[in-house]
Amino acid sequence: MDSLDSVAETVLRRRYLRRDENGNVVETPAGMFRRVAETLAQAEGRFDGDVEATGRTFYEAMTALEFLPNSPTLMNAGTELEQLAACFVLPVEDSLESIFTALKQAALVHQSGGGTGFSFSNLRPEGDVVKKTGGVASGPVSFMRIFDAATEQIKQGGRRRGANMGVLDASHPDVEMFVTAKEGTGAFRNFNLSVATDAMFWEAYDAGEPYDLVNPRTDEVVGQADPDDVLDLAAETAWETGDPGLLFLDTINEHNPTPQLGRLEATNPCGEVPLLPYEACVLGSINLARHTDGEAVDWDKLRETVHMGVRFLDNAIVLSDFPVSEIEEMMTATRKLGLGVMGFHDMLVDLRIPYYSREAVEFAGELMSFIHDESWAASRQLADERGPFPAWEDSTRAEPMRNATTTTIAPTGTISLIAGCSASIEPIYNVAYTKQVMGGLEIVNDRFVDLAKERGFYAEELMAELHDRTSIQNVEEIPDDVKQLFHTAHDVPADGHLRVQAAFQEHVDNAVSKTVNLPRSASVEDVKDVFLTAREFGVKGITVFRSGARSEQVLGETPLQ
Ligand code: CDP
Structure with missing residues (x-):
C-alpha cells in the first residue's frame, strides 16, 4: 500500500x-x-x-x-x-418508558461507535402535569441532561466520545430554555443542539407577528413567542457557545424520499443526515x-x-x-x-x-x-x-x-486525518499547525510545501513562522496568487462558507455538515444574519462557530481525548 x-x-x-x-x-x-x-x-x-x-x-x-x-x-x-454505521436517530415519546428506552438504545449505539440524534419535541413541557404521580413534569431540557451524563460515561468502546444531536421544535413551550441550554460553562458538552423551524415560524417572522407555542401532550396553545426574539436569543447563545443551530424542517421534508414512513424531525450529531426514528446511515x-x-x-x-x-x-x-x-x-x-x-x-x-x-x-x-x-x-x-x-x-x-x-x-x-487531506468541503485550518488531539498532531499542508518549493520561497524559517497562524494573508514572502489558494477557515467570510454549503446541498440527497466560521470580533447580529442568509439559500440546517466561542467543540474538530 x-x-x-x-x-x-x-x-x-x-x-x-x-x-x-x-x-x-x-x-x-x-x-x-x-x-x-x-x-x-x-x-x-x-x-x-x-x-x-x-x-x-x-x-x-x-x-x-x-x-x-x-x-x-x-x-x-x-x-x-x-x-458499521455512524449515524442514528432514535425516537423519544412523552413517557418515562420511552425516554429511558431511548437512553438505553443510545448507550448501545454509542458503545458501537455510532452517534445519535433525537427530537425532544414530543415531551410535555416543564411544569406540565404528570397524571400518574400527580407531580410536575421536568421538561425536555431536564431529560436531555440525563442523556448527556450517560454519554459522558460511555466512551464508544474507549475509542471516541459519543455524540448527540438534540432537536426541539420552535413551537415547543420550552423553546427558550432549550435555546439557552448551553449558556454558561460545561453544560451539554456531548450535545449539539438545533432548533427546528418550519413555515409557521417563518411566516410569523416575515409578518412580524408572534406564533403559537403548543403543548405536545394536549395539542393546546399555551402561549406565544416572537420569532424575532427566539432568533435573537439563538444568535446570542450561538455567539457564545456555537449552539444552537437551526434546522429548516420544510426544506428537509420536501426532500424526504419516503414520506409514507413518516416526517423527518431530527438529524444525526453533525447534521449531515436527517433520519426517521430508528433509521441509520453508513x-x-x-x-x-x-x-x-x-x-x-x-x-x-x-x-x-x-x-x-x-x-x-x-x-x-x-x-x-x-x-x-x-x-x-x-x-x-x-x-x-x-x-x-x-x-x-x-x-x-x-x-x-x-x-x-x-x-x-x-x-x-x-x-x-x-x-x-x-x-x-x-x-x-x-x-x-x-x-x-x-x-x-x-x-x-x-x-x-x-x-x-x-x-x-x-x-x-x-x-481526513487518515487520508491526509483537507476535511470534508471545509477550507483548510492553516498550512501548518498542531492539532490538539491525541497528544498533538503536526499537520502540514503538502500542497503548500510543494508550491513553495516550486516557486522558490520555501524556507524552514518561513514554515516555523507560519506554524499555528490562522491566516497567511499578511505574510510578505508568499506571492499573492499562492495566498489566494490557501484561504483558511478564518479568511473565508460567512457568505463564502454558506455559498459552498448551498452549492453542495443542491446536489446532495441528505444534508451537508458545514461550519460557518466567524471571526472572534463578530457580533450577535452577524450570527443572526448567517441564520437568515442560510434560510434564503435554502440549506437544510445551519451551524455557526465564532472563533474562540468555546474551548471545546463537540464535533467537527475531532473530539478525541
Ligand atoms: O471521520 P469520521 O468517520 O470518524 O467521522 P465524521 O465524518 O467526523 O463524523 C460523522 C458522524 O459520525 C457524525 O455526524 C456522528 O454521527 C458520528 N460521530 C460520533 O458519533 N462520535 C464522534 N466522536 C464522531 C463522529
Whole structure:
C-alpha cells in the first residue's frame, strides 16, 4: 500500500488498529484495510457477485486513500462488534418508558461507535402535569441532561466520545430554555443542539407577528413567542457557545424520499443526515485530493470511485449488525447511504481555484452534480442486481433504486486525518499547525510545501513562522496568487462558507455538515444574519462557530481525548 504519513500512523495506532487482550496493537494499517475490504466483500456472495475481485477493489481504493468509510466500519468490520454505521436517530415519546428506552438504545449505539440524534419535541413541557404521580413534569431540557451524563460515561468502546444531536421544535413551550441550554460553562458538552423551524415560524417572522407555542401532550396553545426574539436569543447563545443551530424542517421534508414512513424531525450529531426514528446511515467519503492529475479532475477515476463507493456502502448495510432490532428493520427498509467527499480544498488548489471565489462555488455544483448522478446510476444498477430498497414502491423515487438516498457531506473529522487531506468541503485550518488531539498532531499542508518549493520561497524559517497562524494573508514572502489558494477557515467570510454549503446541498440527497466560521470580533447580529442568509439559500440546517466561542467543540474538530 502507499505509505501513510505519521499523522495517519498515529491516529490508526491509537484508535483503529486491533489490540489483544493486553492492549497491544496486533494489526498493521494494511492489515486493517485488508480486514475491512475482505469483510465488506463477503456481501457479494449473497448476490452471486465476485467476492475476491471486489475485495481487491475495496482494498486498493482504501490503501490508495481514494475512499474511506466512516470510522465505525474501519473499527468494527470483521470483528465481533460488526456495527458499521455512524449515524442514528432514535425516537423519544412523552413517557418515562420511552425516554429511558431511548437512553438505553443510545448507550448501545454509542458503545458501537455510532452517534445519535433525537427530537425532544414530543415531551410535555416543564411544569406540565404528570397524571400518574400527580407531580410536575421536568421538561425536555431536564431529560436531555440525563442523556448527556450517560454519554459522558460511555466512551464508544474507549475509542471516541459519543455524540448527540438534540432537536426541539420552535413551537415547543420550552423553546427558550432549550435555546439557552448551553449558556454558561460545561453544560451539554456531548450535545449539539438545533432548533427546528418550519413555515409557521417563518411566516410569523416575515409578518412580524408572534406564533403559537403548543403543548405536545394536549395539542393546546399555551402561549406565544416572537420569532424575532427566539432568533435573537439563538444568535446570542450561538455567539457564545456555537449552539444552537437551526434546522429548516420544510426544506428537509420536501426532500424526504419516503414520506409514507413518516416526517423527518431530527438529524444525526453533525447534521449531515436527517433520519426517521430508528433509521441509520453508513457514510463513506471520496478523497478528492486523489482524483486529480495535479491540474485537472480525473473524471473517469472519480466515476469509478463513486460506483465502488456505492457498492461498498450497500455491502456495509448487508453485513452490519445493529444493537437494536427496530434499527435493523428501518435500516433495511430504506437502505440509506451517505457517500460524500473530503479534500475539496486540496482539489481546488490543484485546479488553481481560490476557495473564496465564484468559480469555486460553480465548480462545487458541477462536481457534486456529477457525483450525485453517478451515485444514483450505481444505486439503480444495484437495484437491478439486488432489488430495490423495500420501501421503494411508495417512495418519491421514480425508478427502482437500491438506496433511498446515496449522498451526504460528512465532517470527516478523523478519516481526513487518515487520508491526509483537507476535511470534508471545509477550507483548510492553516498550512501548518498542531492539532490538539491525541497528544498533538503536526499537520502540514503538502500542497503548500510543494508550491513553495516550486516557486522558490520555501524556507524552514518561513514554515516555523507560519506554524499555528490562522491566516497567511499578511505574510510578505508568499506571492499573492499562492495566498489566494490557501484561504483558511478564518479568511473565508460567512457568505463564502454558506455559498459552498448551498452549492453542495443542491446536489446532495441528505444534508451537508458545514461550519460557518466567524471571526472572534463578530457580533450577535452577524450570527443572526448567517441564520437568515442560510434560510434564503435554502440549506437544510445551519451551524455557526465564532472563533474562540468555546474551548471545546463537540464535533467537527475531532473530539478525541
Ligand atoms: O471521520 P469520521 O468517520 O470518524 O467521522 P465524521 O465524518 O467526523 O463524523 C460523522 C458522524 O459520525 C457524525 O455526524 C456522528 O454521527 C458520528 N460521530 C460520533 O458519533 N462520535 C464522534 N466522536 C464522531 C463522529
